[in-house]
Amino acid sequence: MKVESIVEHITIKIDGEDVQVPKGINVIEAVKMAGKGKVVPHYCYHPKLSIAGNCRMCMVEMGMPMRDRATGEAILEEDGSPKIGWMPKPTIGCATDVAPGMHIRTDSEMVKESRNGVTEFLLINHPLDCPICDQAGECRLQEFSAEHGRGYSRFIEDKNVKPKRTRLGPRVMLDDERCILCSRCVRFTQEVADEDVLGFVDRGTYSTLTCYPGKELAHNYSLNTVDICPVGALTSTDFRFKMRVWFLKRTPSICTESSVGANTEIWSREGKIYRITPRRNDAVNDTWMTDSGRALYKAVESDDRLTHYTIEGVHKTSDEVAAAAVEMLKAGDAVVVGSVHSSLEEQFYYGMIAQRCSAKPMLVSHYGEGDGLLLSEDRSPNLRGALVTGLIDALPTADLEPLARSVEAGSVKTIFAVNEDLTELGLSKELLAKVQVIYVGTHANATSEVANLVIPSLMVFEKDGTFINQNFLVQRFKAAVPGPRGIQPDFTVLEKICAPLAQEKPAPVTIDAVWERMAATFDILPEDARWRTLPEAGLALDGTAFQELQFVETKNLKYDPAKAEVPQAEPAGV
Amino acid sequence: MAKTKVLERKPLTFAEKTFLPQIAGGLKTTFATMLQKKVTLQYPEERPNIPDNYRGVPTLVRDPNGREKCVSCQLCEFVCPPKAIRITPGEIDPEAEPDRAHVEKAPKEFDINMLRCIYCGLCQEVCPEEAIYLQDVFSLSGYSREEMINNKEKLYELGGTLPDSHYKWDKKKAAEVAGNSH
Numbered sequence: 026m027k028v029e030s031i032v033e034h035i036t037i038k039i040d041g042e043d044v045q046v047p048k049g050i051n052v053i054e055a056v057k058m059a060g061k062g063k064v065v066p067h068y069c070y071h072p073k074l075s076i077a078g079n080c081r082m083c084m085v086e087m088g089m090p091m092r093d094r095a096t097g098e099a100i101l102e103e104d105g106s107p108k109i110g111w112m113p114k115p116t117i118g119c120a121t122d123v124a125p126g127m128h129i130r131t132d133s134e135m136v137k138e139s140r141n142g143v144t145e146f147l148l149i150n151h152p153l154d155c156p157i158c159d160q161a162g163e164c165r166l167q168e169f170s171a172e173h174g175r176g177y178s179r180f181i182e183d184k185n186v187k188p189k190r191t192r193l194g195p196r197v198m199l200d201d202e203r204c205i206l207c208s209r210c211v212r213f214t215q216e217v218a219d220e221d222v223l224g225f226v227d228r229g230t231y232s233t234l235t236c237y238p239g240k241e242l243a244h245n246y247s248l249n250t251v252d253i254c255p256v257g258a259l260t261s262t263d264f265r266f267k268m269r270v271w272f273l274k275r276t277p278s279i280c281t282e283s284s285v286g287a288n289t290e291i292w293s294r295e296g297k298i299y300r301i302t303p304r305r306n307d308a309v310n311d312t313w314m315t316d317s318g319r320a321l322y323k324a325v326e327s328d329d330r331l332t333h334y335t336i337e338g339v340h341k342t343s344d345e346v347a348a349a350a351v352e353m354l355k356a357g358d359a360v361v362v363g364s365v366h367s368s369l370e371e372q373f374y375y376g377m378i379a380q381r382c383s384a385k386p387m388l389v390s391h392y393g394e395g396d397g398l399l400l401s402e403d404r405s406p407n408l409r410g411a412l413v414t415g416l417i418d419a420l421p422t423a424d425l426e427p428l429a430r431s432v433e434a435g436s437v438k439t440i441f442a443v444n445e446d447l448t449e450l451g452l453s454k455e456l457l458a459k460v461q462v463i464y465v466g467t468h469a470n471a472t473s474e475v476a477n478l479v480i481p482s483l484m485v486f487e488k489d490g491t492f493i494n495q496n497f498l499v500q501r502f503k504a505a506v507p508g509p510r511g512i513q514p515d516f517t518v519l520e521k522i523c524a525p526l527a528q529e530k531p532a533p534v535t536i537d538a539v540w541e542r543m544a545a546t547f548d549i550l551p552e553d554a555r556w557r558t559l560p561e562a563g564l565a566l567d568g569t570a571f572q573e574l575q576f577v578e579t580k581n582l583k584y585d586p587a588k589a590e591v592p593q594a595e596p597a598g599v
Numbered sequence: 600m601a602k603t604k605v606l607e608r609k610p611l612t613f614a615e616k617t618f619l620p621q622i623a624g625g626l627k628t629t630f631a632t633m634l635q636k637k638v639t640l641q642y643p644e645e646r647p648n649i650p651d652n653y654r655g656v657p658t659l660v661r662d663p664n665g666r667e668k669c670v671s672c673q674l675c676e677f678v679c680p681p682k683a684i685r686i687t688p689g690e691i692d693p694e695a696e697p698d699r700a701h702v703e704k705a706p707k708e709f710d711i712n713m714l715r716c717i718y719c720g721l722c723q724e725v726c727p728e729e730a731i732y733l734q735d736v737f738s739l740s741g742y743s744r745e746e747m748i749n750n751k752e753k754l755y756e757l758g759g760t761l762p763d764s765h766y767k768w769d770k771k772k773a774a775e776v777a778g779n780s781h
């Protein structure tokens with residue numbers, strides 16, 4: 026709300042109605058904001074890229090109140106209303122910024138006529154590819170042709186032939202015949218990805234999108250060009266011909282690749298994930314995400330998923346495993362090795378379990394190289410969550426040397442490990458044989474092989490939960506597909522372990538019940554915060570309490586270590 | 600209580616009591632029909648003539664050049680009201696089939712569940728490639744549910760070849776080969 030008050034609003038007239046819009050936005054955004062279902066169709070304009078103004082689809086009529094040149098007085102009509110000087114020809118809405126008193130017509134005859142004209146020109150050389158085109162169903166050209174096209178072709182000459190099935194890079198294919206030369210992809214690689222590899226060659230109707238000779242569209246953001254391409258010219262090699270988009274269900278989720286916490290959408294059909302695309306959040310990832318983050322769903326179907334609750338390798342029910350875990354933890358001398366990949370709710374439980382059996386919680390860091398954009402140095406989605414839930418109060422360590430020494434000395438009896446392969450962190454299998462190991466994880470690894478108890482856990486795509494990103498923004502993700510058969514949500518099983526440790530009866534928990542407890546426990550969370558009612562754009566927390574910590578993130582798209590303040594979301598729709 | 604009404608019945612005449620006029624009348628019809636052309640079909644040895652546009656079992660067809668017409672656009676799968684169609688789209692391997700590489704897409708699997716199909720013909724109507732037709736096959740039976748699911752092979756076997764008035768992809772190929780100078 027603070028933001029809204031700073032932005033100056035002006036009044037313009039859209040199709041005869043007064044509308045209040047923020048200053049400095051263009052006509053396309055203004056019309057969208059005015060609501061009432063009005064839109065200015067456009068191809069080349071993208072809110073996060075520079076204005077190119079080359080598709081000419083966004084034509085509107087524009088006029089300003091006339092003024093007398095000599096006196097500066099407003100000229101009035103006979104009835105006293107200000108006389109509007111309409112421009113004789115339509116103008117493009119994307120490159121026209123709103124000005125006080127501006128008049129816009131979005132549905133006049135002239136506007137319709139120009140949209141129809143642009144559509145007809147775009148279609149003269151367009152192939153009849155919709156049946157084999159992956160964009161069908163989400164294609165701007167298809168949508169606008171249905172609305173503004175004439176339904177038949179007056180073009181009797183031969184269509185242009187251009188290269189098809191061109192490989193632009195390891196993940197992107199190009200079909201030049203479908204390209205409408207909007208240059209969005211070119212601008213993206215120049216302005217956002219900062220790797221200038223795409224461009225147009227030849228002239229007129231022969232203009233062709235191509236890669237710079239000897240180069241490839243191979244950077245880690247290449248698939249964003251596929252997202253922003255308004256037509257089916259750029260397609261993803263991974264998603265190509267896999268499934269029609271109209272069959273796919275979209276579920277909002279959060280990328281787990283790094284602490285950026287890019288907002289994503291999971292596209293699935295009947296429990297199978299087909300692709301991941303970015304979801305717009307101006308405070309987190311704008312409209313982009315990494316290619317590597319989009320490939321993470323492949324682990325869902327990998328063969329080494331843990332699919333059974335086991336005790337010493339024998340299949341058991343979750344209740345039996347939980348009871349066995351309680352016994353082990355009650356025996357004392359336990360250590361909880363938590364995970365920066367767990368959701369906030371799970372970390373809350375691990376914290377509670379650790380507290381109830383006086384176990385020492387430990388966390389292991391997952392750091393890598395950042396790219397200054399949407400891949401931060403911290404390759405885990407929820408380090409801040411571990412801080413907020415009090416699981417840790419210092420930054421996690423790189424390995425578990427101290428724990429290994431304690432095991433060696435015999436002062437540890439039980440290790441409760443979550444999603445970390447202990448054998449890679451300084452505890453060899455021989456060492457692990459000296460202690461009891463409870464392992465919670467999604468995939469099999471050397472630790473799960475030697476663990477006495479194995480509790481399979483769900484992947485981010487299969488459960489509800491929250492992560493806290495680099496800017497202390499609480500973000501919610503929802504289950505897109507069901508998990509392996511018989512696997513319960515992690516916090517359900519954790520409740521069965523946690524409650525008996527305090528001589529309580531395990532209660533059937535919902536995620537909102539967990540939130541109720543968390544909100545009551547942690548001051549940093551608002552009292553009335555619940556999972557179900559978390560804002561779509563995330564809930565910003567005050568991270569000043571953790572300012573002293575030396576977080577590894579360096580400056581990236583929405584994070585600046587120099588600035589303690591959380592970057593404010595831009596007003597919606599800008 | 601419903602009222603019952605007793606109807607008076609006329610007593611039979613003498614002729615009627617003998618039954619002879621009725622027997623004669625019956626036999627007249629019998630002999631008259633005996634001399635007419637037979638209308639009964641000895642089904643299943645004899646089969647009826649199926650009119651054009653009959654909506655029989657949906658099938659997949661090839662064009663006169665033997666090319667598989669379906670490009671697995673999945674529109675029929677979408678439109679099918681009882682969700683009888685299930686398609687797994689696939690990519691045509693340009694190395695294996697260079698002639699067809701420009702079509703890019705073809706179904707890997709194509710199943711129509713005939714226990715679900717209601718013979719509505721919407722799949723035929725929606726197909727942009729004129730690849731699926733409800734033809735003249737009308738009797739279909741099987742011993743198991745699996746048998747009643749027509750797979751791609753079966754669908755092409757049932758469909759055969761139909762005339763094509765467009766040769767869309769052949770034209771496309773010709774244009775690609777000719778190119779256009781600039």
Ligand code: SF4
Nearest residue numbers: 154155158161164257
């Ligand atoms: S780009 Fe759009 S209009 Fe063109 S073939 Fe693909 S779906 Fe059809």
Ligand code: SF4
Nearest residue numbers: 204205207208210254
């Ligand atoms: S490939 Fe797509 S995004 Fe790039 S210029 Fe062509 S239409 Fe625009």
Ligand code: SF4
Nearest residue numbers: 679716717719720722
């Ligand atoms: S005829 Fe109707 S019910 Fe049968 S497969 Fe086609 S669309 Fe589905």
Ligand code: SF4
Nearest residue numbers: 669670672673675726
């Ligand atoms: S039969 Fe026709 S509608 Fe169905 S997938 Fe094939 S091309 Fe598309």
Ligand code: FES
Nearest residue numbers: 067069080081119
């Ligand atoms: S959106 Fe304005 S010219 Fe393309």
